[in-house]
Amino acid sequence: MSELPIIVQYVPALLRGTLTTVEVSLAALLLATVLGLIVGLARATRRPIVYQLTVAYVETFRSIPLLVFLFLVFFGIPVAINVDIPAFEAAVIALGVSGSATMAEVIRGAVESVPAGQWEAAQSLGMRYPAVVRHVILPQALRLALPPVVSLYVAIVKDSSLILLVGVVELTTTGMQVRALTRGTGTAPIFLILAATYFVLCYSISSAGQWLERRIQI
Amino acid sequence: MLPLNLRALAPYLPQLLGGLWLTLRVSAVAVAIELPLGLGGALLRTSRFPVVRSLVAGYVQVLRNVPLLIVLFALFYALPEFGVTLSPFTAGVLGLSLNGSAYTIEIFRGGLAGIAPGQREAASSLGLRPHQVFLYIVFPQLLRISFRRRRSSSAWRSLLLSLITSGR
Numbered sequence: 001m002s003e004l005p006i007i008v009q010y011v012p013a014l015l016r017g018t019l020t021t022v023e024v025s026l027a028a029l030l031l032a033t034v035l036g037l038i039v040g041l042a043r044a045t046r047r048p049i050v051y052q053l054t055v056a057y058v059e060t061f062r063s064i065p066l067l068v069f070l071f072l073v074f075f076g077i078p079v080a081i082n083v084d085i086p087a088f089e090a091a092v093i094a095l096g097v098s099g100s101a102t103m104a105e106v107i108r109g110a111v112e113s114v115p116a117g118q119w120e121a122a123q124s125l126g127m128r129y130p131a132v133v134r135h136v137i138l139p140q141a142l143r144l145a146l147p148p149v150v151s152l153y154v155a156i157v158k159d160s161s162l163i164l165l166v167g168v169v170e171l172t173t174t175g176m177q178v179r180a181l182t183r184g185t186g187t188a189p190i191f192l193i194l195a196a197t198y199f200v201l202c203y204s205i206s207s208a209g210q211w212l213e214r215r216i217q218i
Numbered sequence: 219m220l221p222l223n224l225r226a227l228a229p230y231l232p233q234l235l236g237g238l239w240l241t242l243r244v245s246a247v248a249v250a251i252e253l254p255l256g257l258g259g260a261l262l263r264t265s266r267f268p269v270v271r272s273l274v275a276g277y278v279q280v281l282r283n284v285p286l287l288i289v290l291f292a293l294f295y296a297l298p299e300f301g302v303t304l305s306p307f308t309a310g311v312l313g314l315s316l317n318g319s320a321y322t323i324e325i326f327r328g329g330l331a332g333i334a335p336g337q338r339e340a341a342s343s344l345g346l347r348p349h350q351v352f353l354y355i356v357f358p359q360l361l362r363i364s365f366r367r368r369r370s371s372s373a374w375r376s377l378l379l380s381l382i383t384s385g386r
Contacts, residue, residue, distance in 0.1 A: 195289075203279070203283050
């Protein structure tokens with residue numbers, strides 16, 4: 001690997017790229033979590049109009065490929081309603097909203113797996129709907145939701161590699177730039193570095209998830 | 219109102235349809251490779267030899283934690299340095315099937331674990347040979363359990379291939 005010394009000088013740039021990847025992913029997974037919780041809980045109430053709206057939301061965003069959605073946010077929406085969406089924000093919106101559809105399904109599934117007796121018991125104690133959700137259902141549902149939520153977070157970090165297409169200078173973009181600067185001689189090492197970095201990021205998330213899972217086991 | 223003018227796209231319809239056809243072909247081939255890979259991997263995961271089990275586990279972990287895009291780029295850009303040049307179609311299909319196989323292995327593994335051991339024992343006590351046990355008892359149940367879980371389709375992941383393919 002005689003190319004390694006050449007690549008060493010790009011380590012700071014690669015670290016900056018990694019930081020951007022982390023920033024985008026964090027913002028996106030926060031957005032996905034908040035939106036997903038709202039939509040998922042709304043869907044679990046099963047009130048007719050709310051329910052149909054959430055079904056439409058979930059099915060729409062789950063069926064649009066992330067790449068198309070990203071282009072829609074970055075190229076389409078600015079033309080349609082004449083606002084400027086910077087690349088970073090477009091990436092966060094695309095990753096976050098498409099992630100929120102999966103999140104909503106996870107939350108709905110978890111809420112529905114909490115036995116009906118829990119609802120009935122809480123309501124017969126005189127608790128109101130928000131109190132039941134907050135104190136009885138959510139604590140149990142979130143435990144059930146943890147494993148799929150962790151895989152969603154991992155998926156968001158991995159999918160964030162796509163945003164090189166709208167020009168956010170994150171890890172993959174930086175890697176491709178380094179590859180160009182080293183005139184291709186660094187191709188194999190650079191992809192190894194990229195793969196290893198993503199692996200470390202994603203593997204830490206899933207390990208943290210497993211640790212948390214053991215901690216909160218009932 | 220949105221400045222949507224679909225008529226402007228009309229002249230390109232044949233190209234768009236061609237792209238759709240390519241997408242379908244890539245996805246179909248990828249799935250056709252991914253399913254046997256997944257089944258084989260899942261069976262190896264239950265192998266008697268610890269080394270084999272950990273090798274497969276490592277394969278799954280790596281491919282599940284590395285973005286598909288990086289796998290595709292590595293196959294398409296890095297392999298030629300080692301003297302292996304793949305066409306965009308081959309690299310795409312290969313990347314998709316490798317990536318998908320990691321998930322399929324896990325799904326089939328879960329499916330295998332979901333078949334009660336009594337089923338196998340009952341079958342072999344009836345005198346079925348190992349391959350018959352697998353073919354007639356394990357496999358049909360495995361398919362039923364697993365296909366419920368194989369939802370996210372390779373079809374739309376294949377869109378990523380546009381990054382290395384020309385003309386989609």
